[in-house]
Amino acid sequence: MREFVFTVEYEKGADEVMDLFIEHADLYARSMEINATSETVWGIDKVVGPTTVLDELDDRLERVASDPNTTGMCGAPVTEYEYTILSSNPESRKIHSLRREGDGPRSIPLVASNHVGEGLIMRSERRGDQFRWRLLIDEPVAAIHEEVRENLREGLSLTVERLGTPPCLLEDGRVKQALTPEQKSALEAAIKRGYYEEPRQQSVTEIAADVSVSRSTFQYRLNRAEAWLAQQFAADSLDVDLDMDLDPEDIEFVQ
Secondary structure, eight states, X not given: OEEEEEEEEEOTTSOHHHHHHHHOTTOEEEEEEEEEOSSEEEEEEEEEOOHHHXXXXXXXXXXXXXXXXXXXXXXXXXXXXXXEEEEEETTEEEEEEEEEEOSSSOOHHHHXXXXXXTTOEEEEEEETTEEEEEEEXXXXXXXXXXXXXXXXXXXXXXXXXXXXXXXXXXXXXXXXOOOOHHHHHHHHHHHHTTTTSSSOSSOHHHHHHHTTOOHHHHHHHHHHHHHHHHHHHHHHHSOOOTTTTOOGGGOOOOO
């Protein structure tokens, strides 16, 4: 089995939901489960980001799901779009969605399922202008690549990379995710301003004001950085099986 990565890059204005990811570097989504046939794709996504951005995401999803003119990444009409917010807190959403596309060139998971067959193993993630699909398959991907590339909507572009052995099959439980520049800066600012000292020298509100970031955004970035550090510690020092879907995006925080 080999893992192939299909990355679709979106220009600003090409997709209302992806525009939100482009506008907000702290917004991130990854799949928890994906299933597809040649016509339908459904699954569960975990989306994390600042509270105000997630609220805007809720609004945009509602508009797109109810718009009869919504199309897939390759132009096929979306004939059915259902979504349910399974859980929600100020920092994250877990969203179940089902999309069915009609006649015409279809999106990556539907094309891949058509070529490979049902039971295809997939993962996806969205950040910035990139919507990345990871496919675990044991056959050439040229046909999938050509069908998708030739039919992408205007404003979208495609790159394909073969990664070889997928990370999920490696026996290294060490955390491989890294801090984003924004999360690193937030952690550095908190340390420099005595946030972790006893007694605490500055609050989140004060530090956020110093670095010219909203309180909710700074709190989100700092929480993500702290979760990353906790996971690194667990991987190095504790008897924790990190294959049990423990990652920073799944650690909930109490505000």
